[in-house]
Amino acid sequence: MPNWFSKWLENQKHTRAFHPSWILLVVATTIIIAGIVWIPAALVSKAEYDRLPSAALPASEKTSAPTGEIPAAVEQPGFPAPTGPKTIRVDFSPPDVGDLPSGEFGEAVRLGRNIFNDTQTYARAYVGNGLNCVNCHLDEGRKANSAPLWAAYVMFPAYREKNSRVNSYEDRLTGCFRFSMNGKVPPPGSKELIALMSYSYWLSKGAPVGVELAGRGYPKLAEPQQPPDAARGKKVFEANCAICHGADGQGTQVSGRYAFPPLWGKDSFNAGAGMTQVHNAAAFIRANMPLGQGNTLTEQEAWDVAKYMNSHGRPVDPRLVKS
Amino acid sequence: MRTKAFNPPCLLPHSALKGLKGGLPAWIALIAWVGLGSGAVHADRLAGAALAQQGGPGMTACVACHGARGEGQAAAGFPRLAGQPKAYLLKQLQEFANGTRKNPQMEPIARALSAQQRGDVADHYASLPGWKAGAKAAASSPQSLAGSSLATRGNWNKEIPACFACHGPDGAGILPHFPALSGQPSAYTRAQLKAWQAGTRSNDPQGLMKAVADRMTDAEIDAVSLYLEHPSFSGRRE
Numbered sequence: 001m002p003n004w005f006s007k008w009l010e011n012q013k014h015t016r017a018f019h020p021s022w023i024l025l026v027v028a029t030t031i032i033i034a035g036i037v038w039i040p041a042a043l044v045s046k047a048e049y050d051r052l053p054s055a056a057l058p059a060s061e062k063t064s065a066p067t068g069e070i071p072a073a074v075e076q077p078g079f080p081a082p083t084g085p086k087t088i089r090v091d092f093s094p095p096d097v098g099d100l101p102s103g104e105f106g107e108a109v110r111l112g113r114n115i116f117n118d119t120q121t122y123a124r125a126y127v128g129n130g131l132n133c134v135n136c137h138l139d140e141g142r143k144a145n146s147a148p149l150w151a152a153y154v155m156f157p158a159y160r161e162k163n164s165r166v167n168s169y170e171d172r173l174t175g176c177f178r179f180s181m182n183g184k185v186p187p188p189g190s191k192e193l194i195a196l197m198s199y200s201y202w203l204s205k206g207a208p209v210g211v212e213l214a215g216r217g218y219p220k221l222a223e224p225q226q227p228p229d230a231a232r233g234k235k236v237f238e239a240n241c242a243i244c245h246g247a248d249g250q251g252t253q254v255s256g257r258y259a260f261p262p263l264w265g266k267d268s269f270n271a272g273a274g275m276t277q278v279h280n281a282a283a284f285i286r287a288n289m290p291l292g293q294g295n296t297l298t299e300q301e302a303w304d305v306a307k308y309m310n311s312h313g314r315p316v317d318p319r320l321v322k323s
Numbered sequence: 324m325r326t327k328a329f330n331p332p333c334l335l336p337h338s339a340l341k342g343l344k345g346g347l348p349a350w351i352a353l354i355a356w357v358g359l360g361s362g363a364v365h366a367d368r369l370a371g372a373a374l375a376q377q378g379g380p381g382m383t384a385c386v387a388c389h390g391a392r393g394e395g396q397a398a399a400g401f402p403r404l405a406g407q408p409k410a411y412l413l414k415q416l417q418e419f420a421n422g423t424r425k426n427p428q429m430e431p432i433a434r435a436l437s438a439q440q441r442g443d444v445a446d447h448y449a450s451l452p453g454w455k456a457g458a459k460a461a462a463s464s465p466q467s468l469a470g471s472s473l474a475t476r477g478n479w480n481k482e483i484p485a486c487f488a489c490h491g492p493d494g495a496g497i498l499p500h501f502p503a504l505s506g507q508p509s510a511y512t513r514a515q516l517k518a519w520q521a522g523t524r525s526n527d528p529q530g531l532m533k534a535v536a537d538r539m540t541d542a543e544i545d546a547v548s549l550y551l552e553h554p555s556f557s558g559r560r561e
């Protein structure tokens with residue numbers, strides 16, 4: 001302690017002029033001064049950030065990356081401020097079907113595409129219901145906001161709470177077989193899994209790895225204003241969904257195959273599937289249903305009809321079956 | 324597995340089919356049903372056929388415009404009716420009659436039909452064989468490829484689902500609400516798509532078809548209409 005300070009302190013004690021609230025005063029003053037400096041600084045940097053993407057990217061030039069390093073991938077202008085440094089959202093479009101590769105690898109990609117679109121035929125042994133992968137991942141697994149494969153492929157390996165471990169992309173594929181398709185898990189390295197991996201890899205050609213692409217998953221909805229209600233959902237279902245999925249939700253068949261897939265019952269996804277969580281189903285429905293009329297239901301309607309759909313019986317969760 | 328070929332011409336009540344194993348009462352019920360019910364249904368369909376061939380007072384015969392076998396008239400753009408879902412045909416006739424669907428030729432005809440006759444003639448046309456893919460070689464001009472791509476895959480960049488997602492595999496329709504498109508004269512298909520765009524046809528359930536038509540360009544309408552007149556399905560699944 002410097003000499004002058006102890007002398008001063010001693011003096012203060014002596015004259016009884018010292019009071020502990022001095023300390024408080026000093027701390028408060030420090031905070032106020034720091035605030036005066038920090039707040040404008042923060043505002044300036046935020047304004048810089050907001051301006052950046054749109055300034056760097058005229059809307060008409062959505063095809064080349066600002067850095068020139070990532071083909072067909074561009075920062076999306078006007079996207080809401082990211083929540084953390086790792087969630088940079090990037091626009092991406094998968095290659096055209098006309099550009100399917102040739103050779104052995106091309107064969108694997110084609111098989112993967114066929115399995116995805118027509119799982120009933122091309123991976124029959126691993127399917128336990130009436131669905132195809134494409135039923136929940138529209139446009140051959142390409143449609144943004146319909147959990148597209150190109151956005152998924154670049155985000156694995158990743159930790160999943162569902163099984164409390166780090167999952168490879170192959171693991172993730174098998175999850176949908178087991179639950180969404182109510183089926184059996186194709187063995188690791190099987191031609192089905194290799195084909196689906198090849199197809200996903202090809203779709204994500206040119207996408208940056210480990211970056212959340214715009215359009216991944218089903219866009220999360222805000223918490224509903226009123227708790228989701230199956231009785232209201234029934235009305236939404238009858239007015240908007242029954243024409244295709246049937247008044248009884250059992251879908252519509254043509255020559256023994258589902259043209260419109262079942263939403264519940266024995267041929268639908270099982271009770272362990274992601275779609276049984278009302279928030280997932282509501283998000284899928286709001287963005288993608290009725291077919292060709294995505295984003296026309298109100299969010300509340302989507303919550304309600306999701307709740308109604310998931311209030312019906314379906315195949316049991318295989319994790320609960322004792323073997 | 325339910326295909327048209329396996330359906331008896333007059334649908335058997337499910338309970339009757341199940342009951343067949345159940346012995347005498349079921350057989351008596353079945354014989355009574357065939358004798359009374361099925362006869363009556365046949366009579367309706369025959370009345371419908373007569374109406375189609377001969378017309379009625381103040382009403383031109385349907386065959387004059389829709390062809391001898393309900394195949395339509397490509398040159399005039401008169402639609403094929405054969406093999407369309409009965410519920411779909413009946414709905415169209417009701418809507419021509421009440422003005423929900425507009426057409427100067429069909430409105431007076433539909434109004435002249437009684438409710439019973441509309442049912443009969445719809446039943447008749449639904450029972451005729453629908454369009455079948457012929458031996459015609461698959462065209463592969465850029466336009467027909469574009470048409471085929473719209474029909475089988477859609478254009479999701481513009482939120483257009485595949486036509487066949489709603490109109491059935493191979494465009495053969497999905498009972499009871501979704502009509503067949505395959506084999507339909509291209510002039511007719513084109514006119515209907517344009518009518519939805521212009522708002523002059525607006526009788527589709529839930530606006531499902533308008534949502535699609537509104538997003539189509541003229542070039543897409545031309546391509547898909549031409550393709551659907553003689554679709555080929557070879558390249559659908561690789």
